Amino acid sequence: xxxxxxxxxxxxxxxxxIINENSNTITIGASGDTTNIIGTLQNNGSAVASTNGIxxxxxWRINSASTLANGAFVTANWxxxxxxxxxxxxxxxxxxxxxFTFPSTGIYLIIGKMVSYMDAARLYxxxxxxxxxxxxxxxxxxxxxxxxxxxxxWSSTTTHxxxxxxxxxxxxxxxxxWTASSANTIVNGGTSSTETGITFxxxxxT
Amino acid sequence: xxxQQYLNLALAKMHTGQWFGWKKDWTGSHRxxxxxxxxxxxxxxxxxEVEVNAKIxxxxxxxxxxxxxxxxxxxxxxxxxxxxDAEVEALFG
Numbered sequence: 225x226x227x228x229x230x231x232x233x234x235x236x237x238x239x240x241x242i243i244n245e246n247s248n249t250i251t252i253g254a255s256g257d258t259t260n261i262i263g264t265l266q267n268n269g270s271a272v273a274s275t276n277g278i279x280x281x282x283x284w285r286i287n288s289a290s291t292l293a294n295g296a297f298v299t300a301n302w303x304x305x306x307x308x309x310x311x312x313x314x315x316x317x318x319x320x321x322x323x324f325t326f327p328s329t330g331i332y333l334i335i336g337k338m339v340s341y342m343d344a345a346r347l348y349x350x351x352x353x354x355x356x357x358x359x360x361x362x363x364x365x366x367x368x369x370x371x372x373x374x375x376x377x378w379s380s381t382t383t384h385x386x387x388x389x390x391x392x393x394x395x396x397x398x399x400x401x402w403t404a405s406s407a408n409t410i411v412n413g414g415t416s417s418t419e420t421g422i423t424f425x426x427x428x429x430t
Numbered sequence: 431x432x433x434q435q436y437l438n439l440a441l442a443k444m445h446t447g448q449w450f451g452w453k454k455d456w457t458g459s460h461r462x463x464x465x466x467x468x469x470x471x472x473x474x475x476x477x478x479e480v481e482v483n484a485k486i487x488x489x490x491x492x493x494x495x496x497x498x499x500x501x502x503x504x505x506x507x508x509x510x511x512x513x514x515d516a517e518v519e520a521l522f523g
Contacts, residue, residue, distance in 0.1 A: 287461070289438035290448040300448035300470055306457045341439060343492065345523025374523045376496045410442045414434065415452055416459035 278425060280314035280327065285421030286413035289341075293408050297354070298322050298399045298420070307416050317424050322398045324422065326389045331427045336366070336383040336399055339412045339419040344375040347404035351411075353385050353422075359394045369402065378412075390430050397422075434462040440485035441467070441477075449474050496520050 234243045244251045253259045265272045286301045299322035304312075315327035326332060338351040350369035354362040368381035389395040399422060403409040412419040431439075441450050449471040452461045464479045477485075495516070503517030513521070 286448075287454075288448075288451050289442035290450075291442045291446045292448075293446065296447075298448070301451045303454070344519075372523070374500075374520060376493050408446060410439055412435070412438065414438065414459070415457070415461040416434075 278313055278427075280330070280424070280426035282312050282314075282317045282424045283310065283418070283421060284317065284319065284324070284424075285418040286411070287415045288413045290411055290413070291408045292401045292403075292411050294401065294403045296401050298401065298411065301413060305418060305421070314426065324397050324424075326392050326395065326424075328426070329389050329392060329430045331430055332387045332389055333423075333425045333427055334366075334385045334387055334397060335423040335425075336385075337418070337421055337423075338379075338381050338399070338401070340379045340381075340403075341410040341412055342372050342375060342377060342379065346370075346372040346379075346409070349379050349403045349409050350381040350401075351383065351420075352400045352402060353383050353397055354400050355385070355387055355395070355397050357390075357395055359396060362398065364400070365397075367402065386427070388430055432459075434459050436486045436489060437462055437464070437482070440482055440489055443489070444477060444481075444485060445471070445474055447471065450476075 232245050233241055235241055241251070241254055283305045284302050285305055286298060287303050288301050290298075290301070292298070302319050302322060304310075304316060317327065318325045334353055336351060336353045340349055342349060348369040348371055350367060352364040352367035355365045356362045365387070366383040366385040368383045370379040370381055372379055387395065387397065399420075401409060401411060449469060451468050451470060453466040453468055454461065455466075464482055467476060469476050497520075499514070499516045499520035503513050503521045506513055506517065507521075
């Protein structure tokens with residue numbers, strides 16, 4: 225036999241509110257209380273975001289320098305950062321020939337960084353973050369450039385892009401190089417400090 | 431620049447593309463040494479250590495010459511003397 229208990233407030237034996245309903249707002253507990261939920265807390269059937277906030281963060285870099293032409297993609301020598309107290313959260317990105325695959329769907333902040341070296345002046349040198357939403361055709365989603373007025377100089381460029389990864393099989397990214405004229409650019413890399421790399425942070429659900 | 435950076439740049443200037451990398455038997459900057467070079471491109475032979483060191487020295491000499499040309503070029507600008515091509519390149523690109 226079912227029964228219905230009608231009350232706006234439930235209190236403990238000392239008269240302190242445990243549950244209170246007022247103008248469609250339900251308050252559980254009171255300031256100073258600990259509310260311990262055994263089981264899964266849901267929002268209308270969906271999982272509630274973790275109270276820890278960020279659930280995935282990962283960082284990759286290339287471990288060596290290379291001379292790359294205008295329009296080339298960085299396809300080799302990628303590795304997860306592994307020095308200087310590096311830490312990661314959640315599942316890692318996976319990478320094959322410079323194409324990065326996400327561990328789960330979600331909204332991701334992608335930060336690309338490139339350090340390059342030139343022995344001659346360049347009208348521009350920089351890099352782009354390229355995305356695909358069909359695992360086939362890539363378009364430039366973000367880019368950054370520097371102008372180098374004389375040779376034997378270093379350049380550093382940084383890009384940012386927020387990517388809605390609705391499918392881990394179709395939504396991927398890679399990094400490409402832009403440099404003026406036919407002159408090549410040395411894209412720098414290293415094994416102990418991140419010169420050229422990409423940072424991935426999952427901001428939330430898609 | 432560090433010696434590791436010079437080594438990286440010297441190798442990068444020897445061929446285009448991402449033709450080389452480093453063995454990953456451990457982590458850190460000491461991976462970046464001649465002994466740990468791995469060649470990705472089958473059409474390229476690993477250079478000798480003498481060749482690599484010569485390339486590093488060439489890089490350093492070019493930088494020194496570039497810095498020198500900037501210095502002498504600035505001095506010539508002040509006195510109204512004609513600049514050499516190297517000095518023009520060093521000062522104005």
